[in-house]
Ligand code: FES
């Protein structure tokens with residue numbers, strides 16, 4: 001089946017199987033490596049992408065479901081002031097170790113910032129509750145997101 005959508009601002013059309021998940025289409029057919037294969041069952045957030053601006057797990061979506069929609073991955077937002085601030089504050093705070101979870105956290109935090117959510121500690125925790133990090137502990141990540149938000153105000 002042919003599916004057409006916007007990926008990081010570009011129109012793409014790709015041949016997919018009816019049961020193909022977006023995670024596989026992005027990684028295996030479109031060369032998007034920031035999207036990670038973690039749990040593959042909607043638990044870890046490593047595969048997070050933005051679908052029409054909202055964070056979603058790409059392991060839970062069939063690619064046929066996104067026909068005509070807009071997908072953004074870290075590659076498509078990496079030059080924004082918000083992502084530059086997030087990356088810088090993650091590094092400063094020691095919120096990156098193996099880095100496997102980091103793209104998912106950054107994409108989710110970016111969406112939260114763009115939606116103008118009030119950056120209280122509770123709101124940041126709630127926004128990031130669908131992302132798991134096995135290495136750093138969550139305090140460093142929350143501190144990094146808080147400082148990134150302050151720096152782009
Ligand atoms: S790989 Fe999709 S949520 Fe874990």
Ligand code: FES
Nearest residue numbers: 097098133134135
């Ligand atoms: S830095 Fe390793 S899982 Fe988060």
